[in-house]
Structures are given as C-alpha cells and as structure tokens.
Amino acid sequence: MPSSSQTPEREAERLRIERDELAAAAQRVAVQLQHFMDDTTDPGTEALAAQYELSRILSLLSIDTSAVDEAQYLSRFSATPSEIHRFLANRLPEDVHLNYQQAIGGRAVEEAAKELRMEANAAAAEGIRNDLTPGWLRAANFIDPMQSGGLFPSELIRFGETGGAR
Known part of the structure; x- marks a missing residue:
C-alpha cells in the first residue's frame, strides 16, 4: 500500500x-x-x-x-560502488539518495572521530605530543555527527562521474 x-x-x-x-x-x-x-x-x-x-x-x-x-x-560478489550508485540514482530522487549517503557517511565520520579521540587520549597518556591532543579532540568533536558535526557528504557523491571510488 x-x-x-x-x-x-x-x-x-x-x-x-x-x-x-x-x-x-x-x-x-x-x-x-x-x-x-x-x-x-x-x-x-x-x-x-x-x-x-x-x-x-x-x-x-x-x-x-x-x-x-x-x-x-548486480551481484553481491562483484558489484562496484559505481554500479550500485547508478542503480540507486536511477530509482531514487536525489534528496533521498543524498540522505542515504549521509546516513552512511555520518556513521563513517562518527567512527573516524572516535578513532581520533582514542589516538589523542593514548598519545596524551603516553606523554607523546601533549600539545596536539587538545587540537585533535576539538577536530574530532567538530566533525562528529554525534557532537553536532556536519552532514557528510554535503552533496550527493556521483561515483564514476565527479570522483568517488571506482
């Protein structure tokens, strides 16, 4: 329905x-x-x-x-990101496709920000480059969607047309 x-x-x-x-x-x-x-x-x-x-x-x-x-x-064993993008782009309106990409991108950026925080805290705990730790933590918080970071990607990624993987 x-x-x-x-x-x-x-x-x-x-x-x-x-x-x-x-x-x-x-x-x-x-x-x-x-x-x-x-x-x-x-x-x-x-x-x-x-x-x-x-x-x-x-x-x-x-x-x-x-x-x-x-x-x-499309095969789950051989489909490239470009083929999947083309398949979705032909079936979804651009805003829906962008929302889908942002959901995936947000999760990836969240994971990267978490990793950056862990590295910064590990470096601080070991006394390595303590001067960089506050900047790393600010950068992680700035991009992290869980900390009100931006939406990534900000524009629809068109694989095979304007960059992107394969």
Whole structure:
C-alpha cells in the first residue's frame, strides 16, 4: 500500500517498475512455454492458448526491462560502488539518495572521530605530543555527527562521474 506522503510521480514510477517486473516475468514464462511447445509433439490446446494470450498481452505493453536486468546483473560478489550508485540514482530522487549517503557517511565520520579521540587520549597518556591532543579532540568533536558535526557528504557523491571510488 502506498504511503500517504508519496508523491504521484513516485507512485507512478513504483507502478511502472512493478509493471515492468511483471512483464519481464511474463516474458520468461512465455519463453519457457514456447520451449515446452517446441519440444513436445502435442503440447495441447491449453498450452497453445496460453502462449497466444501471453504473446498478445506482451505485444500490447511497452516494457522497460533495464530495471529488472540491472537488478539481476548486480551481484553481491562483484558489484562496484559505481554500479550500485547508478542503480540507486536511477530509482531514487536525489534528496533521498543524498540522505542515504549521509546516513552512511555520518556513521563513517562518527567512527573516524572516535578513532581520533582514542589516538589523542593514548598519545596524551603516553606523554607523546601533549600539545596536539587538545587540537585533535576539538577536530574530532567538530566533525562528529554525534557532537553536532556536519552532514557528510554535503552533496550527493556521483561515483564514476565527479570522483568517488571506482
């Protein structure tokens, strides 16, 4: 069921993607049914009628299989950040995509700030460069989202277009 805050454009996009996924599944069924009919000497009236009906319905649809093909192409073992970015960028509005990147970036910056504090405190405990410890701690607090630091990234990272990994 669609969310009440979802825009008509987002709902239309969601429905288009669902239609394309259903149409792609129907195409796969039609191909398998055709193989069955080709391999069987007497496929039967029901199989012939089903193949005809599937073909007729699919011919009426203008189908964009890129969404389905892209999702099937992405592999958890080989997808690059650039491929994942492209996949998400094609499906999410920029502000939603930026919020997603900021959630990940915020966690990474929080972890980095924590590590910087630990290094500063360890250096101070060992008497190494005590003059740098206050600056390191201020820097860690300045960037840490848990200490009212900024949102990172501040702009959408477009992998493969304007920098970013791979």
